[in-house]
Amino acid sequence: MDILTAVRHCFSADYAEAREKFRNSCRAYGVEPKAYVNPNRGPLGEELTTDAAWFGPKDAKKVLVTIAGTHGVEGFTGSGGQIDWLCSGGPLTLPKGVAALHIHAINPHGFAWLRRVTEEGVDLNRNHVDFSKPLPENPGYDELADALLPSELSGKVFEEAEAKIAAYKEKHGLWKFSEARGGGQYKHPTGFFFGGFGPTWSRQTTEKIVDDFGVKNADLVAVIDYHTGLGPFGYGEPICNHPVDGVAVNRAKAWYGQSVTEPLLGTSSSTAKAGLTEFGWEFLLGEKVTFVALEYGTYTPEEGRRALREDHWLHAYTNVDWNDPETKRIKAQIRRQYYPDTPDWKEMVLYRSRQILRQAQDGLAAS
Template identity: 30%
Template sequence: MDESNSWAETYHDCVEQVVDLGTQHGWTIDSQSLVDHELYRTTFMKLGPERPRKLLVVTSGLHGVEGFLGSAIQAMIIRHFSNRLDPERESAILLVHAINPFGFDQLRRFDENNVDLNRNFLLRGEEYQGANEGYRNLNRLLNPPNWPRFEIPFALQAGWKIARHGLNSLQRAVAGGQYDYPSGLFFGGQEPTRTLRALEKVLLPEIQSTPATLHFDIHSGLGLSGEYQFLVGHELSAEEIGLLKVLSANRMKFPEEDKAYEAKGNFNRWIRHHAPMASSICLEYGTFPPVEVLGALRAENAAHHWGEPGSNHFREAKNRLKEAFFPSSRSWRSRVYNESKSLFDRIFDLWLNQ
C-alpha cells in the first residue's frame, strides 16, 4: 500500500508522526535538544539489541527543509520494517530524526547561524576558512546584497554563466562549500557547530561500538526526478562497493565520476573517518533541475536575510524552497515511496538479516 498521501507537512507534525509510530512499534525513543532551543528536538529511535552485530543507521534533516522527505522515509521504515528484524542475527536499526530542526521548521536548508551543516564536519587539521575562486566570482549572483525584487530572472543569469563555463563548473563552484561569506549559500561555519559536537558524543559511540554499520543520510534535490542514488564521499573496499552496487540497483556515484557534488566538510566522510568500519552513504533523491533548485535556495536566502517576515514575498520564497526539496506532486511522492520501500527490502534481505 502506498502511504505517501499521509506524509506530514510541518516539522512538528513530522516529529509527532515518527514518535507515535515508534511508540506503537516498540522502539526506544530519546528526544534531545542539539541546539540551544527547547522547542527544537532531534529524536533518536532504536530497535534491536543494545550491542548489535550489525547496525543500520538512517539520519534525516541535516539540511533542514530536506527533513520532510527524510521523515517520510523514516516513518515508512518504522511502519513496514519494525517486524522484519531477525533476532537471531543480532542486528539493530537506529533512526536519527531532524538533525537540523531549526532549518526543518523554518523552511531553511541551513541552521540558525546560516551554517550548511553538511559543510561543517571538517577533520582535524582542516580549517574553517576559504572559498574557491569559482564561488568568489559568482558571489554577487548567488548572494545579492539586498532583496532582489527587480532583476533579470535568475534562470537567465545562471544560463549565461553556464553557457560561458558549463553546468558542472557552476555546480562545482557552489556545492563545494565556502567559509568566507557568512550570509551566503553553502557557508560551512567558522568553527564546529553545537550539532557536530552533540553528534560526536551521542551518535559516534553507537557506530564505533558496532562491528559493522551501514549509514544512510537522506537528502533531496540532486538527480533525476523521483529517483534515488548513492553518493559516496569516501574510499570503499571492493567488498563494500560490490554490496552497495547490489543494494542501490547500481545507482552509485563517486566524486571522481561527478565533481558536482564533492563537498568539503561532509557528514558521511566525517562518519567514516571516525568509524572506519562504517559505510556512510548520502542517499539522494532527485527533484528538479539544478538551476531551478539553486534559484529556490538563492531566493529563500535573500528573503531570510533581507526580506520582511510575514510578507507575501517572504512566504513565497519559503514555500518555493520546500517545493524544491519536497515536491507536492502525487506522482513524485508515490515513486519515491515505492523506490524507497524496495531499497530497504534489499537492505534487510541482503545485509541486515544476513
C-alpha cells in the first residue's frame, strides 16, 4: 500500500474503529488476535480489550514486538503504525526465523476515554517498579502538586498556581521543572505521571501476553513502543533508556543508527523517568530485549501541559459527562495534542514507522 493511501486508510477516529481495523487486518492473514478483556467499559458502553496477534513461526527465536496505546490517547498513532504494517504486507516481509507480535491498545481505557492514564488513574509508563520496595521519591512534584493541578482553571486559585510554577522554573530551570513534573510520582493519585500503588491491569496484561505467546523463549527481542507529544512536529525519535553503554543500548544504536537518543545522557527530548515500561520488559527478558520508545513530536510543551492539566482537572473535580460541551472541548484538546490528525503529520508518522520496523527486522535477522 502506498503511503498516501495508508494515511487515509490506517488511522481511526476512535478506539472502537481502531480495534475493528486492527482485528480485521490480522484476519486477512488468517490470524485471530487474542483479546484480553478489560473489566471496564468505554464512554459509550463499548467493550474494551487489549488485542495481541502473532505472525511468523511460533517457535521463532527472534521476535519483533510493537506496542500501541501505552498512554491511551496516544494509541491512535501506534494503532495506525501497526495497521499500516499489516496492510502493507508486513507479515510477508519477515526474515526467516523472525516473528512479530503486535500488542494493540495495551491501555484500552485510556484510548477509549481519551486519557493518558489507565482506569486506575495511573501512568502506565511509570508503573513498572517493584512495589515490594520503597517507591521512588519526587520532592519537586510534592512541592508543586497543588499548583500543577489546581482546583480551578481560572481566577485567584489558578493565578496563584501559575505564579508558583513560574517561580519554580525561575529558581531551578526548565529542565529541573520537567524532571519534577514528568519524572514519575507515587503519592498523588489524581496528579500527573502517577506511578500507582501497585501493578495496573495493563501491566499485568503485558506480563500475561509475554507468557501466553512464549516471548521468554526467544533469544532476541526488539520492542517498539509508540508514543507522541515530545519533540519536533512529526519527527519520530527512538528513545532508549537501557543502561548507558550497555549491550542493549549499543544494539539499538547498531540497528537504528545515530538518531537513537538517551535520556540518561541528556541527548533526548525526554528526561530520565521512574517506572518505565522498558524497565518492565528488561525485568522479564533481561539483556536479550532491545526496547525503544518511538516518540513523535506534536505541539509545544506548554500546550501539552494545558491539555493534560484540563483533562486531569475534569476527572478529578467533576462528574464527567461525555455529552457536556466542556467535556467535549477538553477531550478534543487532549486528542489534538497527542494525535494531530493532519495528513502531513500522519504521513511523517508512517514513513518513520516503516523505517524503524524495517530496521528492527533487519537488525534481528542479522544478529
